[in-house]
Amino acid sequence: MATPDVFTAWRKHDPNLDEPVMRWTVSGNVASPLLNLGPDRLRDMDIAGVDQAVLSLTSPGLQNLPRAEAVALQGPTNDIIADAVSRHPDRFRGFATLATLDPASAAKEVDRAVSKLGLDGILLHTLSGEEFHDLPKYWDIFAAAEQHRVPIYLHPSLPPEKAVDAYYDGFGLLGTGAPGWHYQTGIAVLRMITAGVFDRFPDLQVVIGHWGEMVLFYLDRIQLLTGAARLPRPLVEYFQNNVHITPGGIDSHRYLAWAIEVIGADRIMHATDYPFNGATDFAARDFLDTADISDADRQRIASGNWERLAQGIRR
Numbered sequence: 001m002a003t004p005d006v007f008t009a010w011r012k013h014d015p016n017l018d019e020p021v022m023r024w025t026v027s028g029n030v031a032s033p034l035l036n037l038g039p040d041r042l043r044d045m046d047i048a049g050v051d052q053a054v055l056s057l058t059s060p061g062l063q064n065l066p067r068a069e070a071v072a073l074q075g076p077t078n079d080i081i082a083d084a085v086s087r088h089p090d091r092f093r094g095f096a097t098l099a100t101l102d103p104a105s106a107a108k109e110v111d112r113a114v115s116k117l118g119l120d121g122i123l124l125h126t127l128s129g130e131e132f133h134d135l136p137k138y139w140d141i142f143a144a145a146e147q148h149r150v151p152i153y154l155h156p157s158l159p160p161e162k163a164v165d166a167y168y169d170g171f172g173l174l175g176t177g178a179p180g181w182h183y184q185t186g187i188a189v190l191r192m193i194t195a196g197v198f199d200r201f202p203d204l205q206v207v208i209g210h211w212g213e214m215v216l217f218y219l220d221r222i223q224l225l226t227g228a229a230r231l232p233r234p235l236v237e238y239f240q241n242n243v244h245i246t247p248g249g250i251d252s253h254r255y256l257a258w259a260i261e262v263i264g265a266d267r268i269m270h271a272t273d274y275p276f277n278g279a280t281d282f283a284a285r286d287f288l289d290t291a292d293i294s295d296a297d298r299q300r301i302a303s304g305n306w307e308r309l310a311q312g313i314r315r
Contacts, residue, residue, distance in 0.1 A: 001055045002034040003080055005073060009065055020172060021158060024276075025058055033275035034058060037084040041274075042091060048272060049285025051303070055081050056095040056123035060157045063100050063128045070099035074109050082117035093310065095123040095153055100133070103140050110144035120310040121150040121207075125157035126181075126188045133188070134195035142201050151205040151244070151309055154188060156181030156213075179214070186213035189243065190222065194229040198242045205309060209248025209271060211255040216245070216262045239263050244309060249273025249282050253291050265297035269305045 007026050017023045024030060033041065037055065045053055057077055062070035074097055081094040096113035098106035113119045122145055124133060133141070145152050159168065159175045163184075168175035175181070189208055198204060208215075215222065219236060226235045245259060246269050259268055272284045288298050 001037060001081070001084075002031075002058050003077055004035065006057065006062070006077060007031075007035075009062075009069055009073060013065065019158060020176065021059060030275045033278075037080070037092075038087075042088065044274065044279035045091065047279035048274070048283055050272060050274075052091055052093060053274065054093045054095055054120065054271075054306075055084060056153065056155075057081075057097040059125050059155060061097050061123070061125045061155075063098075063125050064158065065099075065101075067099065067101045071102050071105050074099040074106070075112070078109065078113050078117055078119065082113075082119060085118070094119040095121045097123060098141065100124065100128040100138065100141065103138050107140040107144040110141065110148060110150075114148040114150055119150075121145075121153060123153045123155055125155050126185050127157045127160065130160035130162070132191050134191040134197055139197070139200070142197055142204055146201040146204045149203065151207050153207040153209075154185060155209065156185045159184060182210050182213045185210075186215040189213065189215060190225065193231070193235065193238045194225060198238050199232060202242075205242060205244065207244045207246060207269065207309075209246045209273070210250055211247060211252070211259055212239075212245045212262075215239075216259055219262060236263075240267065243267065244269055244305065246271035247287075249277040251282050251287060253287075256291055256293070260293065260297065265293070265300050266305055268301045269309070270301050270303075 002025065010022055010026055011017070014022050017026060025034060033044070041053070062073050062077070065073070078096045081096070085092045085094045096110060096119045098109055100106050110122060122141070126132070128138070142152070159180055164175055168180060185208055189206065192198065192206070219239065223235050225231065240263055243263070244267050245263070247256070249272050256268070270284060270288060272282045288302050291298065
């Protein structure tokens, strides 16, 4: 989702919408559904077979804005998400957005968003400005999430300028969903592991999309980090204990089977990536109904794992 005020802030800092993601979100065909938190969204959910959606501010969130502007927008944005949830509590849940460039303010907003607004977690885009969140100055956010026993969804974000120059210059789409975003987010999770985030916050739960953001497909190879980084437990255990994954709207039964084999069905939660996938682009219910998996795994992936993560671990 998005809000008119966030759109205005993005346009202020990118008036010509030079960044492709800005063109898609602010002026493309997803702009209207991003802003709609009422009947049109509910209709599209019904078409796709989605009973409940988790609302979160789309990329790049507030994390590419100047600190003061981001702080001013985080509270009102979360209020809008909470209001939508209150109007349709059986259909919507919500993840808080944070002004991460001010980590102290962001940590306080986690307290408010969970305790007062009743939101079910946090959505962080991969970078704050051009920094990953494994830096110690951001760990107050992780501490707040662990304290409130809510998950952090780690979502791809715009690549930093140096990465664009080094890897994607002249080939901008390579830096987005084909496939730069996914490498970037996978690296972000691996950085959190090797920086000791999950050793310091062992109950912290992180969710990543797009079938594990490349990492699951190379996990056997990436196990080399266990010894090289002197991790206190095998790398795969962090994924089995601290990470959940979603399809992120990628319609692939082959990837589903691989994910179940690597980390198990109890670590997978269904997700459609609406509105970047429209109501008919990813028939969410049909995807699971036609998957060659057990009924028990189907129930876990469809809703059971989410209910356990968002509600059960807080009781």
